[in-house]
Amino acid sequence: xxxxxxxxxxRKMREDQQKQLNLREKSNDPEKYVQIKVGMATSGIASGxxxxxxxxxVELDKRSIDAVVTQTGDMGYCYAEPTIEVTxxxxxxVVFGYVDTKRADEIIEKYIxxxxxxxxxxxxxxESID
Amino acid sequence: MAQQLKMQLLVCGGTGCRASESEALExxxxxxxxxxxxxxxxxxxxxxxxxxxxxxxIVKVHPDNTFYxxxxxxxxxxxxxxxxxxxxxxxxxxxxxxxxxxxxxxxRHMGFYRKQIRIALRNCGFINPENIDEYLARDxxxxxxxxxxxxxxxxxxxxxxxxxxxxxxxxxxxxxLKWEITRKSVSDQKYVVCNAxxxxxxxxxxxxxxxxxxxxxxxxxAICGYAIGASKGLIYIRAxxxxxxxxxxxxxxxxxxxxxxxxxxxxTDFDFEIELRxxxxxxxxGEETALIASMEGGRGEPTFKPPFPAVDGYLGxxxxxxxxxxxxxxxxIINKGADWFSSIGTERSKGTKVFALAGKINNVGLxxxxxxxxxxxxxxxxxxxxxxxxEFKAVQTGGPSGGCLTQKHLDTPxxxxxxIAAGSMMGSGGMIVMDEDDCMVxxxxxxxxxxxxxxxxxxxxxxxxxxxxxxxxxTVTEGTATMDTLESMKNLCNVIKDTSLxxxxxxxxxxxxxxxxxxxxxxxxxxxxxxxRAGACKSLMRYVIIPDNCVGCTACARNxxxxxxxxxxxxxxEIDQSTCIKxxxxxxxxxxxxxxxx
Numbered sequence: 115x116x117x118x119x120x121x122x123x124x125r126k127m128r129e130d131q132q133k134q135l136n137l138r139e140k141s142n143d144p145e146k147y148v149q150i151k152v153g154m155a156t157s158g159i160a161s162g163x164x165x166x167x168x169x170x171x172v173e174l175d176k177r178s179i180d181a182v183v184t185q186t187g188d189m190g191y192c193y194a195e196p197t198i199e200v201t202x203x204x205x206x207x208v209v210f211g212y213v214d215t216k217r218a219d220e221i222i223e224k225y226i227x228x229x230x231x232x233x234x235x236x237x238x239x240x241e242s243i244d
Numbered sequence: 245m246a247q248q249l250k251m252q253l254l255v256c257g258g259t260g261c262r263a264s265e266s267e268a269l270e271x272x273x274x275x276x277x278x279x280x281x282x283x284x285x286x287x288x289x290x291x292x293x294x295x296x297x298x299x300x301x302i303v304k305v306h307p308d309n310t311f312y313x314x315x316x317x318x319x320x321x322x323x324x325x326x327x328x329x330x331x332x333x334x335x336x337x338x339x340x341x342x343x344x345x346x347x348x349x350x351x352r353h354m355g356f357y358r359k360q361i362r363i364a365l366r367n368c369g370f371i372n373p374e375n376i377d378e379y380l381a382r383d384x385x386x387x388x389x390x391x392x393x394x395x396x397x398x399x400x401x402x403x404x405x406x407x408x409x410x411x412x413x414x415x416x417x418x419x420x421l422k423w424e425i426t427r428k429s430v431s432d433q434k435y436v437v438c439n440a441x442x443x444x445x446x447x448x449x450x451x452x453x454x455x456x457x458x459x460x461x462x463x464x465x466a467i468c469g470y471a472i473g474a475s476k477g478l479i480y481i482r483a484x485x486x487x488x489x490x491x492x493x494x495x496x497x498x499x500x501x502x503x504x505x506x507x508x509x510x511x512t513d514f515d516f517e518i519e520l521r522x523x524x525x526x527x528x529x530g531e532e533t534a535l536i537a538s539m540e541g542g543r544g545e546p547t548f549k550p551p552f553p554a555v556d557g558y559l560g561x562x563x564x565x566x567x568x569x570x571x572x573x574x575x576x577i578i579n580k581g582a583d584w585f586s587s588i589g590t591e592r593s594k595g596t597k598v599f600a601l602a603g604k605i606n607n608v609g610l611x612x613x614x615x616x617x618x619x620x621x622x623x624x625x626x627x628x629x630x631x632x633x634x635e636f637k638a639v640q641t642g643g644p645s646g647g648c649l650t651q652k653h654l655d656t657p658x659x660x661x662x663x664i665a666a667g668s669m670m671g672s673g674g675m676i677v678m679d680e681d682d683c684m685v686x687x688x689x690x691x692x693x694x695x696x697x698x699x700x701x702x703x704x705x706x707x708x709x710x711x712x713x714x715x716x717x718x719t720v721t722e723g724t725a726t727m728d729t730l731e732s733m734k735n736l737c738n739v740i741k742d743t744s745l746x747x748x749x750x751x752x753x754x755x756x757x758x759x760x761x762x763x764x765x766x767x768x769x770x771x772x773x774x775x776x777r778a779g780a781c782k783s784l785m786r787y788v789i790i791p792d793n794c795v796g797c798t799a800c801a802r803n804x805x806x807x808x809x810x811x812x813x814x815x816x817x818e819i820d821q822s823t824c825i826k827x828x829x830x831x832x833x834x835x836x837x838x839x840x841x842x
Contacts, residue, residue: 117503119511121389124380131381137252138370141307142352154331171250183250184308185331 133175144182148174148226149207151199154185162214163196169215170198173222181226191236200225209236251286251328254304256369258293258455259448259487265317266301272320273303277328286328292456294369295610296356299339304351304369311351312337342606342628356607359626361588363596364412364572365612368456373491376498379459385504387578388463391470392510400471401427404574406582408594413439413530413567414642414671415747416593416660419574422564425554426472429562434474436465437558437565439535440481440488443527444643445694446602447674450568452610453598454481454488457572458495464571466505466516467578472564477518480535482525492520527644527698530672531746532557532565534700545702546746567672569598589615593659597670603639603677604631613658620654623677634679638762642671644691644698645751647758648684667758669751683780684763685770689717691755695748706749709740713756720767722783723774730767734760779841782826786842791816793838800830800839 118124132139140147152158152167167185174181191197194211200221201207210221211234224230255261255270273288294302299313303323310333312323319337326332338347339354348354362368371378379385391400405420426434438461442450454461465477481489496518499505507515521539528534529544536558538544557563573595577585586594593615599622602608606628613622619639623629630636638648647668649656656662660670678687692714701707716733719725737753737760744750760767769775776784789800789809796814801807808824811817819830831839 117501118385119503121386121393121510124385124389124510127377128380128383128386131377135371135378135381137249138254138306141309144307144309152331154329167250182307185250187330187332 136180140180140182146180146203148179148181148203149201150181150183151186151189152183153187153189153191153195153197153199155187155189158195158197161195166196166198166213166215166218169218170222173219174226177222179222179226194234194236197236202226202229205229210234211236249285249287252306253286253288253323253328254291254306254369255288256292256294256300256302257290257373258297258300258368258452260293260297261300261302262487264301264314268317269301269303269315269320272317273324276320276324280324280329282324282328286324289372290374291370292368292373293365293452293610295360295365295452295612296354296607297610298606298608302369303337308333309350309352311339311349311354313339355628356609356611356626359617359621360612361596361614362612363576363588364453364569364598365456365610366576367460368452368610371457373456373458374494376459376495376502376504379457383575383579384459385463385499385575387575388466388470388504389510390578391467392512392514397427397471397473400467400578403578403582404471407577407585408582408589409570409573409577409585410593410660411567412569412573412597412672414645414669416670419566419570422554422566423468423471425552426474426562426564429555431562433476433559433561434472435558435561435563436468436472436474436477437532437535437539437553437563438465438477438479438571439530439532439565439567440479440485441523441530441535442482442485442568442672443525443530443698444645444672444674446676447600447643447672449598449600449610449673451485451488453568453572454485455491458488458491459499460575461568461571462492462495462499462505462518464566464574465518466509467574468564468566468571469516470514472562474562474564475515475517477516478521478539478558479518480521480523480529480539483522484525489520489522496520526700527694528700528746528748531748534746535565536563543700545700546748548745569673590657590659592661597658597673599673599675601627601675601677603675604634604679604682605629605677606631615659616657618655618657619649622658622675623654627677630677630679634681636677637680637682638678638684638687640668640676640678640687640691640755641674642669642751642754643674644694645669645747645754646671646674647754648678648687648762649758650762667761668754681778681780683721683776683778684759684766685717685720685776686778686780688755688759689714689721692717692752695752699748699752703743703745703749705740705743706745706752709736709744710749710752712736713740713753717756720770721776721781723770723781725771727768727771730760730771785826786821787819787824787826787828787830787839788842789817789819790838790840793836795836795838797836799833799835803829803833805829 197211199209303312303315409419410416526544529538534544534546553563598612640648737757794816801809808820
C-alpha cells in the first residue's frame with residue numbers, strides 16, 4: 115500500500131471506499147432516497163425478479179441515482195410478476211408489474227428521474243402498516 | 245463487484261456480544277451465505293458495539309435496517325434462507341417492544357435509540373473497526389489532514405476552546421485549555437497520553453469506543469500532538485481489555501502503513517507515533533499523575549499537583565492526558581466546527597455524554613445522549629424503566645467516586661455542574677440503577693470496599709480513613725452502631741475529602757455522604773430499629789416461624805444446613821437464632837407459609 119501523501123489523495127480514497135458504506139449510510143434515512151422494493155417470493159423469483167433486482171442495483175449505481183433497493187415478500191400480484199414498488203422521496207409508493215429489464219430501464223429513466231408515469235402501474239389497493 | 249452488494253449483515257463484535265457467541269454466529273452466517281451461493285450478494289461484517297448489550301448478540305441487516313436481537317449461531321440459517329434469500333424478516337428475532345409487545349423491525353423506531361445522539365459512538369456498530377478503509381469512508385483522518393495542512397496549531401486549539409468540550413474522564417476540565425497550557429510549556433519533547441484506564445465498576449464506555457472505532461482515537465491523538473507540539477503518543481490501557489488492545493494494534497499498523505501515522509505525515513514536517521502501555525488494572529492509575537508514574541515503570545501512586553502533567557509529566561516532559569471519549573469527539577468537532585458542537589448540550593456542558601447503563605434496568609447497555617437530558621429520560625425512556633416493574637429507588641452516577649441520586653433528582657438535567665450540585669458527579673459515565681430491593685447502606689459499603697481495596701496507600705486520610713469508615717459502615721449493617729457512629733461517619737467523610745492527596749481519596753466518601761444525605765431514614769432504621777427494609781443486611785434479619793401456620797411437617801428442620809430448627813412431628817417448630825446462618829432454605833422448603841422474615 116502506497117502512503118497517502120496529502121488531503122487530495124485521502125479524499126480520493128474516501129470516495130472509493132464510500133461506495134462500500136453507501137448501503138449502510140442510506141439505510142439510516144431511507145426516506146431521503148428513492149426506495150425500491152422487489153417482490154421476491156417464489157412467484158417473483160420464478161419470473162426473474164432476482165435478475166431485475168441485480169439490474170436495478172447495477173444500473174442505479176451506474177446512473178448515479180441514490181436509491182435503496184430491498185427485497186420483500188409476496189406483494190400479492192402473482193399474475194404480474196416480477197413486481198416492484200417504487201417510492202420517490204416524500205411521495206406515495208407506486209407499484210409496477212411485468213417488469214423486465216426494458217421496463218426497468220424505462221422506470222429508472224422516466225419515473226425515478228422525472229416522476230413521469232410509465233406503463234405497467236398496478237393500482238395500490240392496500241395500506242402497509244410499518 | 246463488491247459495491248453492488250445487495251445486503252450487508254452487521255454482527256456486533258464487542259466484548260459483550262462476543263461473550264454470547266457472536267464470533268461463532270459471524271462464521272455461521274458467512275458459511276450459510278456461501279452454502280446458498282449468496283457470497284457475492286450479501287456480506288457479513290463485524291462491527292463494534294451497538295450499545296444494546298441487554299439483548300445481544302445483535303445483528304443488523306442493511307439496507308432495510310432490520311435489527312435482530314439475541315441471535316444464536318443456530319439462527320444463521322433461518323436469517324439467510326428467509327431474509328437474505330426471500331426478503332422476509334425473521335419475526336421471532338426482531339426486537340419486541342416491552343409495552344405493546346409488538347415486533348419493531350427498524351431500529352429507528354426503538355425507544356432505546358430514539359433519544360440518543362451518537363457523536364463519540366458515531367462509528368460504533370457501523371463500521372468494521374479492523375478495516376481502516378471503512379473509517380476513511382466516514383471522513384476518517386480528514387480532520388487530521390485539515391489541521392496539518394490548512395490550520396496552525398493555535399487555530400486548532402482555538403476550535404477546541406470554542407467548542408466547549410470538557411474532559412469526559414470525570415473531572416470535566418476544558419480540553420482546549422489543557423491543550424493550550426501544554427502547548428505553552430517549552431520543551432524539546434512533549435507527549436500525548438490517552439487515558440484508557442477505565443476502572444469504574446460497571447463502566448465500559450471507553451472499551452466500546454476502542455473496540456468499535458479505534459482510528460478515531462488515533463486520529464484525535466495526532467491532532468492533539470500537532471496542536472501541542474508533540475511527536476509521540478502513548479495509550480495507557482488496562483491489560484484486561486484484550487480485544488481493545490488487539491484492535492488498537494491493528495489500527496496503529498494500518499495507519500502506519502497508509503502513512504497516516506509515522507514520519508512526515510501528509511508531506512509535512514509533522515511526525516507522530518503511537519505506542520501502547522499496559523496497566524495492571526489499578527483504579528488509582530486512572531488519576532493522571534499515578535498513570536504517568538505507572539507508565540514510567542514506577543508504582544502507580546499519585547503525586548501532588550502542581551506541577552501539572554502539562555508542565556512536568558511523562559519522563560519530566562510536558563504531557564497532555566485526555567480520556568478516550570474526549571478524543572473520540574475531536575475529529576468530528578474539527579470537521580463540523582466548534583459552533584455545531586456547542587449547539588448541542590447546555591450552557592456549561594457542551595456535546596453529548598456516553599453512559600453505561602447497568603443495574604436493575606430493562607435496557608442494560610451503552611447510550612449517548614446530549615448533555616442536559618434528564619435522568620428520567622435516560623432511565624425510563626432509553627433504559628426502558630426498572631426491571632420486573634419494581635419501584636425506582638436511586639441511581640449511582642460517577643461510579644465509586646460519585647453519589648446516588650434519588651426520585652427527587654429524576655428531572656435534573658445531566659450536566660457536570662448540576663450533578664455536582666446534586667451531590668454526585670458526572671464521572672466517566674457509569675450509571676447503576678437501584679430498585680426497592682437494594683439497601684442503600686450496603687450499596688455505600690460496596691463502593692467503599694472497592695475504594696479501600698484500590699487505595700494506593702500513599703496518604704493516610706485515604707489509606708486509614710476509608711478503612712475506618714468502612715468499619716463503621718460494617719457496624720451499621722450488623723446492627724451494632726449507635727447514632728454517634730453516624731455522626732462520626734459524617735465527620736470522617738469530610739476529613740477524608742478535605743485532606744486526601746488525589747481524586748481517589750477526595751471522592752471515596754461520596755457514596756457514603758450522599759446516602760447519608762438522601763437516605764438518612766434508612767441509616768437510622770438500621771441503627772435504632774435494627775431493621776433493613778430491603779432485606780439485604782443479613783445480620784439484621786431474623787427468620788421466625790409463625791406458630792399458627794406451622795403444622796409440624798419437619799421439612800424445614802430436615803433441610804436446615806446447620807440444624808438450628810427444633811420441634812417434634814406435628815408440633816410447632818422453633819428456629820434457634822444464635823446458630824441460624826440466614827440462608828433462607830427453611831422459607832423455601834416450607835409449604836405452609838409458616839416462616840417469615842422480621
